[in-house]
Amino acid sequence: MTALVSWCFRRAGVVIVLWFVALGGLGFAAVHTGAAFRDTVDLPAADSTAAANLLRAAGTGGAGERVVVRSEEGPVDSGAGRARLDALAARLAALPHVVSVGPPPGEVSADRRIAVLTVRFDAPAADLGQGTADALAAVVRDAGGLTAGASGELAAMTAAAPDLGNAGIGLLAAAVVLLVAFGSLTCVLIPVLTAAVSVGCALAAVTVLSHVMTVPKISTEIAALLGLGVGVDYALFVLTRYRQGRAEGAEPAAALAVAAATSGRSVVFAGVTVCVSLAGMLTVGMPFLNGIAVAAAVSVLLTAFAALTLLPALLRPVARRMSVRPDGGDGRWGRLARAVTARPGPYTLAAVLVVAVLALPMAGLRLGVPDAALDPPGSVTRTAAELLEEGFGPGADAPLLVAGTGGTSVGQLREALLASADVGPPTALPGDVWLLTVLPRTAPDDPATGELLTSTRAMARIIGSPDAHVGGVVAARADFSAAITARLPLFLAAVVGISVLLLAWVFRSVLIPLTAAVMNLLTAAATTGAVVFAFGGPIEPYLPVFLFAGLFGLSMDYEVFLIARVQEAWRRHGDTRAAVVDGVAATGRTITAAALIMALVFVSFAFVDARVVREAGVGLTVAVLLDAVVVRCVLVPAVMARFGAANWWFPGARARPARGRHALQGSAR
Numbered sequence: 150m151t152a153l154v155s156w157c158f159r160r161a162g163v164v165i166v167l168w169f170v171a172l173g174g175l176g177f178a179a180v181h182t183g184a185a186f187r188d189t190v191d192l193p194a195a196d197s198t199a200a201a202n203l204l205r206a207a208g209t210g211g212a213g214e215r216v217v218v219r220s221e222e223g224p225v226d227s228g229a230g231r232a233r234l235d236a237l238a239a240r241l242a243a244l245p246h247v248v249s250v251g252p253p254p255g256e257v258s259a260d261r262r263i264a265v266l267t268v269r270f271d272a273p274a275a276d277l278g279q280g281t282a283d284a285l286a287a288v289v290r291d292a293g294g295l296t297a298g299a300s301g302e303l304a305a306m307t308a309a310a311p312d313l314g315n316a317g318i319g320l321l322a323a324a325v326v327l328l329v330a331f332g333s334l335t336c337v338l339i340p341v342l343t344a345a346v347s348v349g350c351a352l353a354a355v356t357v358l359s360h361v362m363t364v365p366k367i368s369t370e371i372a373a374l375l376g377l378g379v380g381v382d383y384a385l386f387v388l389t390r391y392r393q394g395r396a397e398g399a400e401p402a403a404a405l406a407v408a409a410a411t412s413g414r415s416v417v418f419a420g421v422t423v424c425v426s427l428a429g430m431l432t433v434g435m436p437f438l439n440g441i442a443v444a445a446a447v448s449v450l451l452t453a454f455a456a457l458t459l460l461p462a463l464l465r466p467v468a469r470r471m472s473v474r475p476d477g478g479d480g481r482w483g484r485l486a487r488a489v490t491a492r493p494g495p496y497t498l499a500a501v502l503v504v505a506v507l508a509l510p511m512a513g514l515r516l517g518v519p520d521a522a523l524d525p526p527g528s529v530t531r532t533a534a535e536l537l538e539e540g541f542g543p544g545a546d547a548p549l550l551v552a553g554t555g556g557t558s559v560g561q562l563r564e565a566l567l568a569s570a571d572v573g574p575p576t577a578l579p580g581d582v583w584l585l586t587v588l589p590r591t592a593p594d595d596p597a598t599g600e601l602l603t604s605t606r607a608m609a610r611i612i613g614s615p616d617a618h619v620g621g622v623v624a625a626r627a628d629f630s631a632a633i634t635a636r637l638p639l640f641l642a643a644v645v646g647i648s649v650l651l652l653a654w655v656f657r658s659v660l661i662p663l664t665a666a667v668m669n670l671l672t673a674a675a676t677t678g679a680v681v682f683a684f685g686g687p688i689e690p691y692l693p694v695f696l697f698a699g700l701f702g703l704s705m706d707y708e709v710f711l712i713a714r715v716q717e718a719w720r721r722h723g724d725t726r727a728a729v730v731d732g733v734a735a736t737g738r739t740i741t742a743a744a745l746i747m748a749l750v751f752v753s754f755a756f757v758d759a760r761v762v763r764e765a766g767v768g769l770t771v772a773v774l775l776d777a778v779v780v781r782c783v784l785v786p787a788v789m790a791r792f793g794a795a796n797w798w799f800p801g802a803r804a805r806p807a808r809g810r811h812a813l814q815g816s817a818r
Contacts, residue, residue, distance in 0.1 A: 150417065150457070154409035157458045158402060161465035168459050172346055175353035185359040186366040188306060189275040190437045195628035196606060200620025203552045205273070207578035211248060212270040212277060214301035216241060216289055217263065217536040221296065224261040226254035233294045238266055240288050246270045246277055258540030265537070274302035282306035289529050298532030300521065300546055302622070308524045308531075318756075320345065322749035323381050326742065339463045340388060344380030347455035351376050351448035358443065363436035368444035370762045374754045374769070375699060376448030378747040379423065382706070383456035385743055386412045391464070401468035405461055413457055418709060420453030422651060423702030429644035430698050433636040438691055442698070449702075482737030482782070486730040489783055490790035497791070500784040507675035507775070510682040516634060517687030518626040520593035521546060525758035544570070544589030547598055549624060551585040551609050552578075553617030559583050562613040570601055593623050594687050602627055630690040640694060644701050645670070651705070656712055657799045664788055668780050669704050672772055673697050679771040680764050689761045696765065700772045707744070707781045711736050715789070716797075725793045729786045737782050744777030 157164045192198050218237065220230035234253045242250045251267040258264070268285070270277055286307040289299045298304075320341050327337040355372055358364055390412040394404025427449070430442035489496045521534035537545035549570075551562070559575045563585055566572045571588040578584055587605060591597040602624055609617035645666050652662035676696055680688060715732030719725055751773065754766030789796050 150413045151406050151409045154413055154457055154461050155402065155406055158405050158461040158465050161462040164458055164462035168346055168350075168455070168462075172350050172353070175350050175357070179353040179356035182357060182360060184279070184356050184366075185364075186279070186368070187275060187359070187363050188365045188367075188437075189302075189363075190435065190625070190629050191363075192435075192625070192628050192632055195625070195632065196618050197620040197624040197628045200550060200552045200618035200624070201273075203554070203582060203618060204550070204578070204584070204620070207552075207580045207582040209269075209578060209584075211272055212274040212301060212303050214268045214270070214285060214299055214303050215533065215537075216266045216268055216297060216299050217533045217540075218266070218292060218295040218297045219263045219536050219540075222294075225264045225295075226257050226261055230262075230295075233292070234264060234266075237288070237292050237295060237297065241266065241268050241285075244268075244281070244284055244288060246272060246281055256541075260540075263536055263540030265541075270303070274306065277303060279306055286529050296532065296536070297529075298534070298536055299529045300533040300537065304530050304533065305521070308521070308528045318753040320377060320381075320750065322753065323377075323746045326746050326749065327381075327385070335467050336388060336392075339460060339467075340381050340384035342463060343384045343455050343460045344377050344452060346459060347380055347452040348373055348376040348448060351444075351451045354447055354451075355444040358447070359440075362440060362443065364440035364444060365437055367759060367761060368441050370754065370757065370759060371441055371695065371765065372444040372448035374751060374762065374765060375423075375445050376452050378750040378769070378773075379420070379449055379703070379706075380452030380455065381750065382743045382747050383416045383420070383453055384460050385746065386416060386710075386739075387456050387460055388464075389739060401464075405464070405468075409457070409461075415706075415709060415713075416453050416456050418655075419702075419706035420449055422648075422705040423449045423699070425647055425651070426644055426698045426702030426705075429640055429647065429701075430694055432640045432643045433633055433691075433694060435632065438633075438694065441691070441695060445695075445699070480734075483730060483734035485737070485782065486733035486786055489733075489786045490726045490729050493787035493790045496783055497787040500779050500787065501671070503779055504671045504675045504775070507771070508671070508678040511674055511678040513686065514677060514681050514688060514693075515596070515686035516630045516690040516693070517594060517599075518629065518689060519687055519760060522592070523760055538592070542588075542590065543592040543595070544598065547589050547593035547623045548621050549587040549589070549602060549605055549619055550621040551587060551605060551613065551617060551619050553583055553609065553614045554581050555614050555616060558612050558614075559585065562608060562617075565608050565612055566605060569604065589623075598623060599627060633690040633694065637694070641697070644698055648701050648705060652708065652712075653799075655709065656716060658797055659799055660792055660796050661712060661789075664785075664792075665704075665708050668784060668788075669701050669776075672704065672776050672780055673700055675775055676700060676768045676772040680768045683767050684760070684764055688764065692761055692764055692768070696768045696772065699769060700776070703747075703769075703773060704776045704780075707740050707777055708785075710740060711781050711785065719797065725796060726790050729789050733782060733786055740777050740781055744773045748773045 218225060218234060223230050225231065225234055231254060238250050238253050241247065248269045248271050253266065254264045255267065256265040282303045285299060285303055289297045324337045324341050327340060328334065351372055352369055355364060355368055387408050390408035391404050394407045395401065399407065424446040427442045427446045430438045521530040524531040534546045563572050563575060566587055570590060573586040576584040589598045589601050602619065606619045609619055648669065649662040649666050652665055653659065677693055711732055714735045715728045718731035719728035748770045751766050751770040755763050757763060
């Protein structure tokens, strides 16, 4: 590690050129190849997939989009409104891959102001791609005097395109914190530039990767969110240790060598740990989640590598001219640590109470994909959802498609379903396939709609035919949630188990990794509760998976930083309480400053258009601040003081302090 960092410092010009060449090359490749993001979820064993396959075999497997329009000046089915509707239908029919457009006026609302046209394409939405989706949205937005929206899989592909404009706000806020903390413009520019270049490379790499694996569009925002957050932090850790060395009188090269041997090793461990935690998402077994995990891991690895290569190179030209502010001491953190360790019981109770209060809303957690009414204002999907509800009721945007073969009781099935929903007449399709369209009387994300889906599936098999299946957007979303929920135990066990094993290996302790796992679970509950409180429900089923993996990875950074210093002090004098005080006093200010910077980057993503990114931004902001301030600076010291020497017990090892030795020198920053 020291050799790599020292070489980059000596060959600063070469390293800087190589990084910017990589940025330019990856950027050119991304622009040249374009993006091939895919938001489709592959659930081969799901009932909704079986229904879709049945309809596809009957010749109706192409994308079916509903274009909803409203006339503001009179009836949509006559006069000027009808003329505008006919013109829109003609433009829709001229789109590539369109097979048919339902003849105007189509389905008309009771007040004759809202109409629905069905547009059928020659292939599924996943095969048609983003270009066709954008072309459809462009025609719908330019509806020639009509208010129009679109509902369907193609339209959903245009609802929340990646928007990274808020990342600049997060970096600006982080720069302000760095300026206050360091008092030097150079110390602001170096970490921010390091993070920006590395994340730029990561986003370009993710765009190229979208051609060889399933990568959802949301991955770019998730990768930017995590990459910018940890990137500034990693650069800050190395720069802080370097400045400490310079303040002690070391030459730039020597100070950087010490920073590499301490903070540099911690950056490597932290980056790898975040990636290992993200890899836990692979246990869910969905290409959709695999793409998010890989994109985020690529961003984290590149930011960690930049902190060890690009930062030393950028430091070289200004190393001797950089002003070093004298250390003002950490007396406040030492006093806090002494108070916590003197009365660990009350402080533990207070910290757990804070976590419990934040976690309370988690009792109302409901997993599911929010309906289009929560899409960004002005999107074609949200407009369609609002018009459908206005003209045809809350369930108009949530049709259940019941399809089957054979069976002679389709009429009886329809009669049974009419008691709880609006059901159209049976439709006979080629291949002896029949279709019933069931419209709920409640909104798509209403729990009653989920209950209707369950009862419809049961009645379809019992009354309709054993080969009956229920599909549609609502059914596919429910199957997606169920598939993730079924794999959650394996995912949680994998992430928690890996974290415990890593900490046990690093610290040669049993209690420390176990208590860290329990505290991370508490923080995860509080984080989820905060998201539920802020956004209500339903919450995207993959969001808790991402938040849990990201939280466990990021919290390991602060855990290693704190415990390494505590263990180092304990091995010097053998007093656990005194070691905890020393560790908190030495790391408290850095941990909270780093957490504040990361939180400022995360919270900037709470204002983007994509709802799931807003949720992730709020969740990670709460997680980082809670973990750094309440858990690492209060709960961990209190619990360690209570356990005393038992913290250091490990099978086969002698739990004795080794005076004069420094534990985990490579991990202390």
